[in-house]
Amino acid sequence: MRTVLNCFLLLFLCATGWSQNPALATTVPAQTKPNILFILTDDQGIGDLTLHGNDSIRTPHTDALLQRSARFERFYVSPVCAPTRASFLSGMYHPRTGAIFVTRRRETMDDGITTLAEYLRDAGYRTGLFGKWHNGATFPYHPGGQGFEEFLGFTLGHFNDYFRGELRNERDEAVPFRGDLTQVLTDSALHFMQSSPEPFFCMLAYQAPHTPVQVADTYWDRAKARGLTDYNTGIYAMVESIDTRIGELLEQLRKAGKIDNTLIVFSTDNGPNGDRYRMGLKGTKGQVDEGGVRVPFGLRIPGHLANGQVIATPAAHIDLLPTLLDAIGELVPPGLDGQSLLPLLRGDTIPRRYIYAFGQGDEFTGYPGSMRDRHYLYVTSDSGRHELYDLQRDPGQQRDIYGTSPVGDAMAREYRRIAATVGRPDLVAPPIDLTAAPDTVRLLAHEGEPVGRTHFQDTYGWANDFFVDVGIDGAYWPVTESVGGEYEIVVRYHLDAPAPQAITVTTDAGTKLQAALPPALTRQLPVADRVPRKEVYPRAWARAAIGTLRVPAGATRLSIATPAQAGEETGLWIKELQLRPTAR
Incomplete structure (x- = not known):
């Protein structure tokens, strides 16, 4: 009788492509499990959909996807992007992961946490991330070290230009691009899904509609005709550009015969990045009120009866990992904050609980x-x-x-x-591990700390920022080296000075590299911004190889400074240091 029952269940799974029973995880061949596509947009609020009553925006494809999904009308995330992503990927409230803020390494998720990508990889899935990561810029925190076998995107809080620049791959190597970033990410995700052996897990994490406000004329002109402010015109146009690409993506998956065996998740990462329509809710991005943390969310499971239903029970980002593992027949690990939402999709209930949202900052206090x-x-x-x-x-x-x-x-x-x-x-804010990277380690300015008169270009040191007026006080990065090694050091910089500038790169252990940077009056790159940006502007940074430095084993500070500083400004700006190991 048991053999007959198992045969029946196996035939059922082959027909439907997925399992709700964790006990079957060891008996179900990998090819019977559904593919998973997780679409996540950045700074799109709950009101940024036609479906939610906004008559100033047009989102037919996203609306249709949500209407064909089990749609949660009360779904909650964190107030800002990096914490939300850490919770989606870990099944835990973000303070438990170390990702409590959005910059200065305080967005880094602990590498000891098993991520959704790692669980799925171990379950036989090919894993890929396309777009924004924002949970650690260096290994082992990089997506290539956190379970994603393929990556094309950026590790920072935002990308500085939607139409050109350098993305990174799973080895943190530069991948230059020109075009429309939203289209590039869509095409890359589609190629991954079409070329990967099934099952696959594809996380498509768009930057839009995060600022800077940049969007193609087609979308801008269409939205501008509605009489909106320039800012909201740009934001809505960026949302509509995503909507078009979602429609194209799903149509191509249908033509490839993959849509019927693909579980699709759609969500956004926090409330709107501005004061605009949000269904009457109080709060925007960065705030713990409903408008800052309640977002659109839909879960479409192939052939499931819950598709098309609206579910009123509150749920949250912490529930995604256990829900997906449950849906593919994998055991849900203990110790998570989240729980599987599959009972709600079957018309059952889940235990009563509270759902929390915690404010962000340099340190976690729990308030607001x-x-x-x-x-x-x-x-x-x-x-x-x-x-x-x-x-x-x-x-x-x-x-x-x-x-x-x-x-x-x-x-x-x-x-x-x-x-x-x-x-x-x-x-929180772990040191940068120099030995975990496959090759070169980039010490980005906003992952370091300015000292004395040295400061960031912007007030705080957000993504893409740089050190200004680097003098005798200088700046430093906390680093760690497991055994000690020598590194060739390259500086990316700007120097407005008539003569070369002497600099020193040192460690706390006393090892030192002295060099001279030639003058380099760099230029700010032109951008296609629709409104003045809040972020720093991209530059054509100079690049100089300055020599080799021995970094001792253990934790230390790697500092850069000038030996003397005359006057109020040195004219030296530092964008990043690149460390390539030469001997270890």
């Missing part, structure tokens, strides 16, 4: 933060303010009932208890 269940939303600030809202009656958070409801104090106590357990300060 928020928590919600099916009925109430609790919000707390870093100044100790408490708010409570009845989301069933007041989804727009217009009436604070904290002082009049006994629910508020109970939720506040529970929030304090959970916030005290999720922080992992030991994982």
Whole structure:
């Protein structure tokens, strides 16, 4: 009887292409498992869809995908992008992963965490990521070290130009491109899916509509005719450019005969990057209110009865990993914050729980933060303010009932208890491991620390930033070397000076490299921005090989400085150091 039953189940799995039963994981051949496509957009808010009542935007293909999926009307992520991505990939609230912010290595996810890509790779999937990573720029935190066998994209918080530049591959090698970044990423993901043996896991992580606001004339002109501000014209045009590519991508998968065996997930990573339509919800990107963390989310499982249904039970990014593992018949690991959503797709319920959102910053304090269940939303600030809202009656958070409801104090106590357990300060801003990379290690300026009068071009040191006025104080990067080795060092820089500038590169152990950088008055590259950008502008940086430095074993600081500084400005800007091992 057992043999007959197993044969029946195997035939069923072959016909449907997926399994809900973890116990079958060891008996189901890999080719019966569904392909997985995870589409993630950047800074697209819940209101940036026609489906959600926005009459100033046109998103027919994304709308259709969500309408053919099990669509979660209350789906939550983190307030900003790197923490959200860490939670999607780990099944944990982001403070547990070390990824608490968006820059200065505080976006780095601990390499000891088993990622969704690693689970799927070990389950027989070919894994690929195309687009934005933002959970670590160097190995072992790089996507090539976190389970993705193929990668084409960028590791930083944003890419500086949608129409040209250098992407990176799975070995962190440069891949120059010209064209439309959104199209390049779509085409690369499609080629991966069409050429990979099944099953495959493809994560397509668009940069759009993250700034800078750059988009082709076709989309700009169409959106501009609606009488919007230039900023919102650009944002909506960028969303519509994604929508067109999603339509093309799904059509090509259909023609290739792969769509019927592909599980498709669509989500965005946080609230809108601006004050625009968001279904009446309070809050935008970076805020823990509903508008900052509630996003569109759909899960389409081939042949599943839940496709086309709208699910009201709150769910979150932490649920993606356990849901996908459950859906392909793999055991869900213990110790996750998330849980499988498959019971909801079968019409069952899941245990009552709170879903949390934690604010971001240099250090994790737990404040500001928020928590919600099916009925109430609790919000707390870093100044100790408490708010409570009845989301069933007041989804727009217009009436604070904290002082009049006994629910508020109970939720506040529970929030304090959970916030005290999720922080992992030991994982935040890890040193850069020089020995983990396949070859050259790039020490990007925004992953280092300025000292004294040296400062970033921008206020804080966001992605793509650089050190300005590098003088006797200089700047440094915390690094670690397992056994000690020699490195050839290349500097990418700008020097507005009449004569060469002496520099020193040193370690805390006293090893030193002295060199002279020739003058290099670099130029800012032209960009196709539709509105003035918030980010630094790209430059045609100079490049100079300055010699070899011995880096001792262990943790140290690798510093760069000038031996003397006269006047207020040195004219020396540092974009990055490149370290290529020559002997170890």
